[in-house]
Amino acid sequence: MRKALMATAGSAVALGVVFATGGPAWAATATQLPVTSTGFFGGFLGVDAVSPSDGWAVGGDGNGMIQRFNGTRWNVFASPDLLGGGANSWADLSGVDATSAGSAVAVGNTTAAGGGGKAAVALRWNGTAWSRQPVPTPAGTDTELSAVKAFSPADAWAVGQTAATGSTFRKTLAMHYNGTSWSAVPTPSAGTRTNFLTAVDGVSTRDVWAVGYSLNLPYGNKIRQSQILHWDGTAWTQVASPNNGSTFLYDVAALSATDAWAVGVGTGGSALVVRWNGTSWHTVAAPPLVNLGGVTARSATDVWVTGAAADDANKPALAHWNGSAWTVTPVAVTGGVGIPTLGAITTADATTEWAVGSQWDGTTGQSSAIAFRVVG
Numbered sequence: 182m183r184k185a186l187m188a189t190a191g192s193a194v195a196l197g198v199v200f201a202t203g204g205p206a207w208a209a210t211a212t213q214l215p216v217t218s219t220g221f222f223g224g225f226l227g228v229d230a231v232s233p234s235d236g237w238a239v240g241g242d243g244n245g246m247i248q249r250f251n252g253t254r255w256n257v258f259a260s261p262d263l264l265g266g267g268a269n270s271w272a273d274l275s276g277v278d279a280t281s282a283g284s285a286v287a288v289g290n291t292t293a294a295g296g297g298g299k300a301a302v303a304l305r306w307n308g309t310a311w312s313r314q315p316v317p318t319p320a321g322t323d324t325e326l327s328a329v330k331a332f333s334p335a336d337a338w339a340v341g342q343t344a345a346t347g348s349t350f351r352k353t354l355a356m357h358y359n360g361t362s363w364s365a366v367p368t369p370s371a372g373t374r375t376n377f378l379t380a381v382d383g384v385s386t387r388d389v390w391a392v393g394y395s396l397n398l399p400y401g402n403k404i405r406q407s408q409i410l411h412w413d414g415t416a417w418t419q420v421a422s423p424n425n426g427s428t429f430l431y432d433v434a435a436l437s438a439t440d441a442w443a444v445g446v447g448t449g450g451s452a453l454v455v456r457w458n459g460t461s462w463h464t465v466a467a468p469p470l471v472n473l474g475g476v477t478a479r480s481a482t483d484v485w486v487t488g489a490a491a492d493d494a495n496k497p498a499l500a501h502w503n504g505s506a507w508t509v510t511p512v513a514v515t516g517g518v519g520i521p522t523l524g525a526i527t528t529a530d531a532t533t534e535w536a537v538g539s540q541w542d543g544t545t546g547q548s549s550a551i552a553f554r555v556v557g
Contacts, residue, residue, distance in 0.1 A: 210555070219246055223246060231282050232529070237250075245274045280334060288302060288341075341378055353370045353393070372395025379431050380431060382433045391410045391417070393408045407445065422455065426449070428453060444475070454473070483501075489523075497514070523551070529554075
């Protein structure tokens with residue numbers, strides 16, 4: 182999304198595909214990549230490729246973390262100090278998106294020292310260095326950013342949630358970057374208690390999707406509803422979305438005006454996949470996994486998701502849709518201690534994906550980053 186995962190810098194594990202349905206095999210291998218340890222909480226939360234040998238992954242190590250891929254391994258890259266000399270007790274980066282080797286945006290959050298509120302963070306890569314950008318946080322509010330989609334160096338969207346400080350009512354948040362500054366844009370919030378946008382993607386500046394979930398009062402209610410918003414170039418609007426019990430949507434991938442995919446979790450951790458056909462979102466066949474966290478797509482017949490094995494939620498796995506069936510690629514993690522999970526996934530080239538996540542040690546409470554190259 183973390184670190185002592187590789188026994189040596191060159192260690193790797195390659196795995197074959199297994200059938201998810203009766204469809205033909207789609208040969209794939211998942212190879213573990215070396216990741217630089219940052220200690221304590223160093224997990225990856227977001228990833229984006231510039232090329233097969235260059236890209237960015239971000240996460241949390243207490244002060245935000247950026248690592249860059251050089252074609253062989255992930256290495257820590259210099260980034261701004263987000264702790265503010267002790268003014269903040271915690272910081273992490275949750276999303277990153279690059280439009281070229283010379284332009285990228287990363288977003289995340291800081292938490293004020295002494296149990297204070299959260300404030301959204303945005304960083305920009307100009308081809309030479311990462312720098313922090315001002316993000317408006319009105320007095321008396323908490324803001325969080327979870328994901329970002331950049332269309333150009335002068336056009337990006339970031340999404341998350343916001344609330345009055347101390348309030349239990351949290352609203353959806355969308356912020357737009359125009360090349361000079363970030364500003365909040367009004368968004369609907371369906372839930373009467375909690376609303377959270379977890380992901381954003383789009384095919385053009387006038388066709389953008391944001392997904393997440395909502396929660397209604399009373400306070401004892403734990404049934405979450407999927408939430409999908411659409412930007413048409415003028416306004417964000419609520420779009421009806423399918424649910425499966427208590428439903429979370431965690432990621433979205435847009436292919437065209439008539440095709441987009443969103444993934445998440447339904448009742449009991451069950452895999453949930455919903456698809457846009459140009460008119461409505463509807464539930465489609467899901468892979469035999471649980472806890473889907475990420476999705477990336479090249480075409481309607483080439484879609485990848487991250488999740489966990491249906492027979493063991495502590496084993497990360499990937500699944501591929503070829504237009505008619507899902508096939509599953511199991512993922513084995515070498516080194517490290519604890520429970521591994523894969524969340525973010527991105528397309529690196531015509532046959533390669535990168536998937537990243539974390540390995541959490543329940544004994545120490547620490548986590549470390551894991552990363553895989555998937556080729557098929």
